[in-house]
Amino acid sequence: MSVSEIPETTRAPLASGVSAVGVSRRFGSVHAVEQMDFEAPAGRVTALIGPNGAGKTTLLLMLASLLQPDSGTITVDGLDPAKDSAAVRRRLGWMPDTLGVWESLTAREILVQMARFYRLPKAGIDARVAELLALVRLEELADQPARVLSKGQQQRLSLARALVHDPSVLLLDEPAAGLDPGSRVELRTLLRNLAAAGKSIVVSSHVLSELDEIADGAVFVNQGRTVKQQTIEEAAQQGRRYAITALDPAALAAKLTELGLEFKAGSGRRPSVSLLLSHDDGAAALLRDLVTAGIAVVSFGPASGALEETYMSLETERK
Amino acid sequence: MSAEKTLPGPASAPDPAEVRGAVAGYLGGIRDVVVLEMKQRLRSRGWYIMLGIWFVVIALVTALTWAGWNASMEVRYSTPVPDGMPQPDGPGSAIFEVVLAFVLLFALLVAPALSANAVNGDRAGGTLAILQVTLLTPGQILWGKFCAAWLAAIAFLAASAPFLIFAVLLGGLTPGHVLVSLVMLAVEVAVICGIGVGISALAGRPLFSIVVTYLTVAALVVGSLIAFGLGVQLTQGTIKANQAQYNSAEFGPGAYPGSPEYTCSGPLVEQDALRTERVAWLLALNPYVVVADAIPYPERKTPSYYYSGGMIENISQGARAALAGPEGTYACANGKVQPQYLQQTTPLWPLGLALQLGLAGLLLWLGWRALHTPARRLAAGTRIA
Numbered sequence: 143m144s145v146s147e148i149p150e151t152t153r154a155p156l157a158s159g160v161s162a163v164g165v166s167r168r169f170g171s172v173h174a175v176e177q178m179d180f181e182a183p184a185g186r187v188t189a190l191i192g193p194n195g196a197g198k199t200t201l202l203l204m205l206a207s208l209l210q211p212d213s214g215t216i217t218v219d220g221l222d223p224a225k226d227s228a229a230v231r232r233r234l235g236w237m238p239d240t241l242g243v244w245e246s247l248t249a250r251e252i253l254v255q256m257a258r259f260y261r262l263p264k265a266g267i268d269a270r271v272a273e274l275l276a277l278v279r280l281e282e283l284a285d286q287p288a289r290v291l292s293k294g295q296q297q298r299l300s301l302a303r304a305l306v307h308d309p310s311v312l313l314l315d316e317p318a319a320g321l322d323p324g325s326r327v328e329l330r331t332l333l334r335n336l337a338a339a340g341k342s343i344v345v346s347s348h349v350l351s352e353l354d355e356i357a358d359g360a361v362f363v364n365q366g367r368t369v370k371q372q373t374i375e376e377a378a379q380q381g382r383r384y385a386i387t388a389l390d391p392a393a394l395a396a397k398l399t400e401l402g403l404e405f406k407a408g409s410g411r412r413p414s415v416s417l418l419l420s421h422d423d424g425a426a427a428l429l430r431d432l433v434t435a436g437i438a439v440v441s442f443g444p445a446s447g448a449l450e451e452t453y454m455s456l457e458t459e460r461k
Numbered sequence: 462m463s464a465e466k467t468l469p470g471p472a473s474a475p476d477p478a479e480v481r482g483a484v485a486g487y488l489g490g491i492r493d494v495v496v497l498e499m500k501q502r503l504r505s506r507g508w509y510i511m512l513g514i515w516f517v518v519i520a521l522v523t524a525l526t527w528a529g530w531n532a533s534m535e536v537r538y539s540t541p542v543p544d545g546m547p548q549p550d551g552p553g554s555a556i557f558e559v560v561l562a563f564v565l566l567f568a569l570l571v572a573p574a575l576s577a578n579a580v581n582g583d584r585a586g587g588t589l590a591i592l593q594v595t596l597l598t599p600g601q602i603l604w605g606k607f608c609a610a611w612l613a614a615i616a617f618l619a620a621s622a623p624f625l626i627f628a629v630l631l632g633g634l635t636p637g638h639v640l641v642s643l644v645m646l647a648v649e650v651a652v653i654c655g656i657g658v659g660i661s662a663l664a665g666r667p668l669f670s671i672v673v674t675y676l677t678v679a680a681l682v683v684g685s686l687i688a689f690g691l692g693v694q695l696t697q698g699t700i701k702a703n704q705a706q707y708n709s710a711e712f713g714p715g716a717y718p719g720s721p722e723y724t725c726s727g728p729l730v731e732q733d734a735l736r737t738e739r740v741a742w743l744l745a746l747n748p749y750v751v752v753a754d755a756i757p758y759p760e761r762k763t764p765s766y767y768y769s770g771g772m773i774e775n776i777s778q779g780a781r782a783a784l785a786g787p788e789g790t791y792a793c794a795n796g797k798v799q800p801q802y803l804q805q806t807t808p809l810w811p812l813g814l815a816l817q818l819g820l821a822g823l824l825l826w827l828g829w830r831a832l833h834t835p836a837r838r839l840a841a842g843t844r845i846a
Contacts, residue, residue, distance in 0.1 A: 169839065206594055208845050210835035224835050228596055236594045242587025244497065246504040258493045259595035261486070287504070303591070 158184040158219050159342035160205055160311045165214030167200055174200040176366040177214070182344045184310070187337045189357035190346040191453060197366040198346045199239055202315050205344065206236040218311055232260070235309035237300050239316045239346075245289035249280050249299050252288060253306055260307035274302040277332065279325075293320040301329070312336060312343045318352055330356050354447035362456055369456055377448035380455075384425055385445035387414040389438035397435050401428070408445070416445045490597050494605020495612070498579075502613055515567065516620045519560060523624045526559040527631075557628035558772045561642050564621045565649065565752055569678050571617055572650050576610035576657030577674035578667035580828065585667060590845055599832035603662060603825060610654040611647075618646050638756060645752045645810075652748075652817045653678060659824025662831050681817070685747040689783070692740035698787075700734040703727040705792045725793035734794075738786030745813030750780045754810035780809045 162180040166173070175197040182188035190198050203209040204216055207223035207230050216223055223230045244252055253271040262270065275284045278298035283291060291299060297320050304312060314333075318326050333356055337343050347353055353360065360377065362370040388394035391413045398405050398415065408414035419425045429442050446454065502508055580603070583589035592602050625639045657674040664670035704727040744750055753776035782790050784807060836845055 203590075203845055204835070208590055208593060208834045208836065210837045227834070231594055231596055234594065238587060238590060240587035242583075242589075242591055244501055244588055246501045247497070251500065255493065255497050256591075256595065259490070259592065259597050261489075261596055 158310065159186075160216075160218045160313075160344065162201065162205065162211075162216045163214055165201070165204060165211045165216060167204060167209060167211050173366050175204070175211070177368075178363060178366065179368045179371075180205075180361055181371065182311075182342045184342045185337055185340045186358040187333055187343045187345060187356050189353040189360040189449065190344055190363065191350065191353065191360050191449060192363035192369075193457075196363045198363060199315055200366075201363070202236075202313050202344070202346060206234060206313050207231060208236075232307065233310045235304035235307070235312045237304040237312075237314045237317055239319070241293065241296050241300060243288040243291075243296055243299065246287055248285045248287055249275065249291070249302075250284040252299065253302060256303050256306045262307060270306065274305060277305070278302045279328070294322055294325055297321055298325065301332075310341050312341055314343070314345045316347055317345060318347055318349055326352065350450040350453055351447040353449050357449070360449050360452070362452060364456065370452065372452065374448060377452050379421065380448075380452065381418050381420040382425075382448060382451055383416050383418050383445040384428075384443065385414050385416045386432070386442050387440045388432075389440060391415070394432070394437050394439075397432060397437055401431065403428075414441075487598075487601060490601035491605045491608060494592070494597065494602055495609045498606060498609030499612065502609065508613075511571075512616065512620055515571075515617055518567075519563065519621045519624050522563050523556055523560055523627065526556045530555045554628075554633040554771050556631060557625060557634055557638065557642075560621065560624045560628060561646075561752070561756075562749070562772065564618065564625075565646060565748060567621075568614060568617060568646060568650050569653060569682060569748060572610070572614045572653035573657045573671060573674035573678055575613045576607070576654040577661050577671040579606040579610055579658045580662040580832070581664055581670055582661070582667045584845075593832070593834045593845075599829050599834070602832060603658065603829050606661075607654055607658045607825070610658060611651050614650040614654055615647055618643060618650065642752065642756050645755045648814065649748045649752060649817075652814075652821045655818075655821030655825050659821065659826075659828040662828025663824070681746055681748055685743050685745075685750075689740055689743040692743055693735050693737055696736040696739045698734055698736040699731045700787045700791055700794050701729040701796075702732050702734075702791055702793045703729050703796050723792070723798065725796050725798055729796055732791075734787035734791055736786055737783040738788075741780070741784040741786070741809060742812060742816060744780055744783050745809045746816055747813070748817070750776060751810045751813040751817065753777050754780050754808055754813070777809075781807060784809045784812075 160180075160182045162178060165175055165178045165180070167175045178197065178201055180190070180201060190201065192198050200209065204211050205218070205223075207218070207227050210224055218230045219233050221230050221233075244255075247255070250271055253274055254267055257267040257270060258264075272281075275281050278301055280291075280295060280299060280302070283295060288296065288299065297317070301314070301317060304314070312333075318329060321329060330352070333343055333345065337358070345353065345356060354374065357374055359371070359373040361368060362372075385408055386394060387408075394415060395405075398417070403417055405415045405417035408416045419428065425442075429439065432439050432442075580589065583592070589602075593599075597605075622639070622643060625642065628634060629636060629639050653674075656677055657670070660674050660677070661667070661670040664673060703725050705723045706726055707723045753773040756773055756777075758771070758774045758777070788794050789807075834845075839845060
């Protein structure tokens with residue numbers, strides 16, 4: 143089902159952005175990635191979603207020009223990482239899921255070193271590093287050894303490190319892990335700004351509600367295969383689960399039965415019901431009906447994000 | 462597709478300025494890696510403590526050697542040495558040899574610790590892939606790591622240099638001795654660092670590569686001697702020689718031939734001999750042999766049965782005797798009188814150094830291949846990031 147669902151038009155390699163077509167990679171007898179297709183066009187944030195061990199990190203490592211696929215093609219801004227790795231690496235920013243920092247170096251030194259490794263012109267390095275430190279709010283800790291930084295601060299440093307050479311493709315493996323809520327909001331803003339500047343951004347994450355806000359599109363992978371590619375609009379249109387709580391749960395249940403709607407008892411702490419509604423108009427109509435019927439509705443809202451809905455539906459499909 | 466077209470075609474005549482720029486860029490990348498590594502190392506306090514302990518231990522060894530030499534001289538030379546016999550060297554030579562042997566021993570022990578986790582330690586810490594996604598090439602990463610490990614090891618040698626210079630000042634030696642021995646120590650340490658960095662790029666786990674590097678050092682130091690000893694047993698051969706006639710009654714057959722003149726006479730007869738030259742290369746692998754053989758010592762004109770040469774000289778002479786084989790050492794081999802003392806014309810150390818550099822080079826080359834990205838094959842049980 144994976145390949146057939148993807149429209150033919152999107153499978154042609156784009157001039158910019160990053161794409162993988164029919165990519166496979168195995169480690170020994172383990173097929174980490176099998177015939178995976180992936181597309182992250184420029185100017186958009188693409189989410190890479192899948193359960194643990196689905197092959198997300200392996201795919202990102204191949205996109206980051208670190209791993210050679212056994213078969214299939216990868217292009218970064220139209221270039222093949224295996225043939226033209228220097229040109230690809232100049233365009234590529236990669237933030238790994240493992241937090242590797244040179245512990246004795248300060249945040250500033252790490253960024254300066256990275257700038258040198260990317261052979262940026264020496265004159266501009268200091269200004270560029272200061273700019274990045276401000277961007278990830280590490281100015282005050284800039285001259286502290288990296289080992290004193292907290293996990294979230296190291297994560298932000300890692301992001302700055304990936305941005306040092308102003309790449310046009312940004313591959314972020316779990317960038318939000320370990321970030322406090324404030325930093326998450328900043329990350330969201332930062333990624334939206336970078337996408338608006340025309341960069342292609344790939345974000346892998348488990349925090350699906352987070353991705354709803356950031357991503358323009360999502361690629362769902364499982365067991366090494368691309369399961370589904372959709373945009374966030376498509377995800378929103380496929381119907382969403384709503385959770386409703388009322389002061390009198392029995393009355394709410396009776397009314398919903400009367401309206402002929404299928405619902406189930408919620409799993410949350412407060413007594414609630416949840417039901418699948420196909421679109422937002424239906425939700426508005428239902429709320430009006432409930433209120434006019436005199437049901438004391440306390441809360442009425444989406445039970446999950448649009449991407450989470452897709453994810454869960456794929457999960458149940460698999461079972 | 463378009464990727465091929467954008468690549469610069471093979472230039473018919475490479476512009477020298479362009480080549481210079483490429484070389485400078487390559488070296489600049491190595492320097493950047495070295496800077497990163499040195500900043501990492503120099504800021505850990507343990508490093509300075511180790512360097513301090515090293516300095517103190519070598520100072521102790523020097524002081525004890527000096528004291529021991531003075532004490533033994535008092536006993537041995539309470540009566541003056543008869544005229545015509547070589548006068549004993551000053552304490553410089555003895556101190557120099559002991560300190561040199563000691564510094565080499567410690568350098569061989571320290572170098573693996575400084576080098577053998579250079580690459581896989583970074584891999585375990587998640588920082589290797591960070592370097593690999595930059596414009597650095599595998600060669601730049603590897604050479605940078607190697608140079609950083611080597612520079613750190615050189616710092617230990619520099620800390621021991623004052624004692625070698627002290628030995629020179631006490632007499633009996635030239636500054637050339639210190640220079641040659643320091644250069645040879647640096648080269649030996651470079652060999653070990655190269656082996657360590659190469660193995661660390663190949664092995665998955667830092668602990669494993671450190672152990673393997675130490676075992677390699679042990680194989681070079683001890684294993685080469687054992688292998689030579691065992692190998693010699695397999696080199697039974699024959700040599701044509703005739704009878705040696707000793708002039709002096711004082712030295713019968715079986716005693717040291719050569720010092721008192723002897724003449725060769727009679728028909729050439731096949732005699733059993735050990736063809737040590739076939740396995741001398743095993744001995745050459747030993748770092749002590751390489752260093753000792755490379756250090757010049759004065760040629761002995763006088764017979765040395767009374768004079769006991771220094772340790773360095775004895776190692777060198779033994780190694781060269783093994784290299785010369787029975788043709789050059791057996792009394793009256795091919796009916797010729799053999800000089801008892803081997804001139805310094807057939808040194809063993811170039812062979813040994815070539816073998817050691819070959820081993821280090823091979824490991825570095827394999828390590829360089831293992832660092833290539835996009836990686837096709839990964840060592841079992843390792844992740845690239």
